[in-house]
Amino acid sequence: MRAYLHRWVESAGAQLLVVDPADDGGALAEAMAGRGVHVTWVGTTLDGLVAFGRTDPHAVVVAAGAPGIPADEFVGLIRQHGSPYVIAGAGGADDPTTEAVGPLMLAGASAVTVRPYAAQHLWDLLTHAPRSVAEHATLEVGPIELDATAYAVRVNGARIADLPLKEFELLRALMLSSPGVVTDDELREALWGADGKRPGGNTIAMHVTRLRTRLGDVADVRRIRGRGYSLTVV
Template sequence: MRTYLHRWAEAAGAHLLVVDPGSESGGLTDAMAARGVHVTWTRSTVDGLIEFGRVDPQAVVVAPDTPGLPAEDFVAALMRHGNPYVVAALEHARAGDIAPVLLAGASAVVTRPYSAIQLWELLNRSPRALDDHAKVTAGVIELDASAYTVTIAGGRIADLPLKEFELLRTLMLRAPGVMTDDELRTALWGSNASRPSGNTIAMHVTRLRNRLGDAADVRRIRGRGYSLTVG
């Protein structure tokens, strides 16, 4: 389950970049994954710049003592690429260190060691709403990854098992296009995971069809893959 949550958050959720020379502790990454947020942790500001361009995060947390570029120069570099939401990491014994980071453009402060609750609250203040990543709509079906809910015409259906939830979101993102078997395997099990058979995919599709009822159909297109048809 933990592996599934991390892969799900990375592929479909929001992204938080933490630039900090310390080590992740206290189950932060697991706790954020459970909320649909993937945490990328780098230990230098140079690596932080690379990851910023790669993952396009909702927010960036930077500790003033991170090696590489000075933290304030790192923040200034980010500010040249739009208006990212940057958070300065505060250690009470070194409170004065965050002033240059704030002057460079950081707009919030979080205390170290980090907590999932604190970071979740900060993400919800980000100008880039989490709903932009979490919610997907296809016809009368709405899926919310952050709340782990699916509604049909406003009525919530029973919580889906994780694989069916991932399958539905993947098909909704492509609808009415076709997802090949290989694309579904990668989306649901990852490119490096053991590759399930077509029968395994068909089993999950059958269960999902039964849950969706008349609201939508998951069609098997012979020789191509699966497609979600709504209405």
């Protein structure tokens, strides 16, 4: 994992890996992003092993009955290579895969959530986990303070109007690297994830322009041609 993403995980939230064949189209990722949690969603436990090694997740949600190697075996394997907080995904009362929740708990899962996943319930589980994400959700750069838990930005102690989600993610990425440079590729990964279609530089530039306006004269977001963007306080 890139040093930038490692800092992002430690300082501003967590990586959440979801192993479930029923992809929700990014709804959970969008809901969790504002809380400082980046979601990687894969459809099989075999893909889950690859994603686990790539993202070093804080927590893993695995659907009982997920295809690939048995879900309980998957849980046992990942717990041999770290101490992620594992949440078993259960279906409704009539879902036959719900019977597989018991073996998941025996293999090392610590909690159960019902599918389809509710962002608020997962957030509650993550904030009460042994490694709570809430303690890593605040950043400060000069007079700017960003709190991912409360989805709030304060300047000189005064809360400013809530930022749109992408601008909030952009500001957090810039603050994490300040006064260093965040490349365009790193910004795309922070704002839109590592997979799927990601917009070009013009979309990033549009969000940067809007963020500059919201921050006013307290900070400077500079474009370093050929490299990326940098945030410095004035």
